[in-house]
Amino acid sequence: MRSYGKDIIEHGYYIPLDYQLNEVPITSWTDTQRQRFLLNSKSQNVLCALSKEEYVKEKCNKIILLTRKYELFTMDDGEDIQAMFGCFQTILNELRCLKKTFDNYDNIEKTLRSLSRKWRSLVTILRIVKNLDSMSIVELIGTLKKAKAFSTCKESSFRPASKSSSKAINSDTSYDKESDNESLDEDDQFAFISRKIRNIWKKMSGSD
Incomplete structure (x- = not known):
């Protein structure tokens, strides 16, 4: 069987032929020819099984x-968000x-956790x-790209006030914050901060 299997690998399937190299009709096959022909399918199954096993x-x-x-993926310091996304997308495509x-939510969470500190x-x-x-x-x-661009634009357009006026403003502002925070419990403070953030986001969204 091993020699026949080797012949199949090297020369292809066995087909009974007559002396003139014409295919012998199935009805005229001898027992030996029938048994040898059956080795075609047996050898094929063995080869396919081995190939599939190696593939799996x-x-x-x-x-x-x-x-x-995927689990260890993180954004390098100074890396562009688009470059980071390209590397992450390559991993997702290869896995796919x-x-x-992975669930879309898992990919979203993984992306957010992978961002560098500045994000x-x-x-x-x-x-x-x-x-x-x-x-x-x-x-x-x-x-994220839009938010970062908006944030960078705001930072570049910021101009600090003079030291004297800055101190006065900071003094008044800190007093107002202290008085406001005293009247707010923890839940109210979170709601207040959330509203402020939403207002900022609305302004950013309307800056297109």
């Missing part, structure tokens, strides 16, 4: 490797080709004002 093993190893890569997928304030705002369950990862990246 390789697939499992690759899924484990990519899943680990192997029939391994944390924007992530906090985003979690408050946006419904992450209904957002795609592409929409998330677009929103």
Whole structure:
């Protein structure tokens, strides 16, 4: 059987032929020819089983490797958000080709957790004002890019006041904040901050 199997690998399936190299009709096959022909399917099954086993093993190893890569993925310091998203999307695509997928919400959370420290304030705002369950990862990246551009624009347009006026303003502001905070319990403070953040986000959304 081993020699026949080797012949099949090297020369292809066995087909009974006569002396003139014409195919012998099935009705005229001898017992030996019939048995040898049956080895075609047996050898094929063995080869396919081995090939599938190796394929499954390789697939499992690759899924484990990519899943680990997914779990450890983080944004490098100074990395552009679009470049970061491209690397993350590559991992997702490779996993998808192997029939391994994550829920959209898991991908959203993973993306937000992977962002560098400079994005944390924007992530906090985003979690408050946006419904992450209904957002795609592409929409998330677009929103982050827009928020970052808005934040950078605001920072560049900021001009500090003179020291004397700044002190006076800070003094009045700190007094107002202290008096306001004294009258607010913890829940009210959170609601107050949330409203402020929503107002900021609305202004940012209307800046298109």
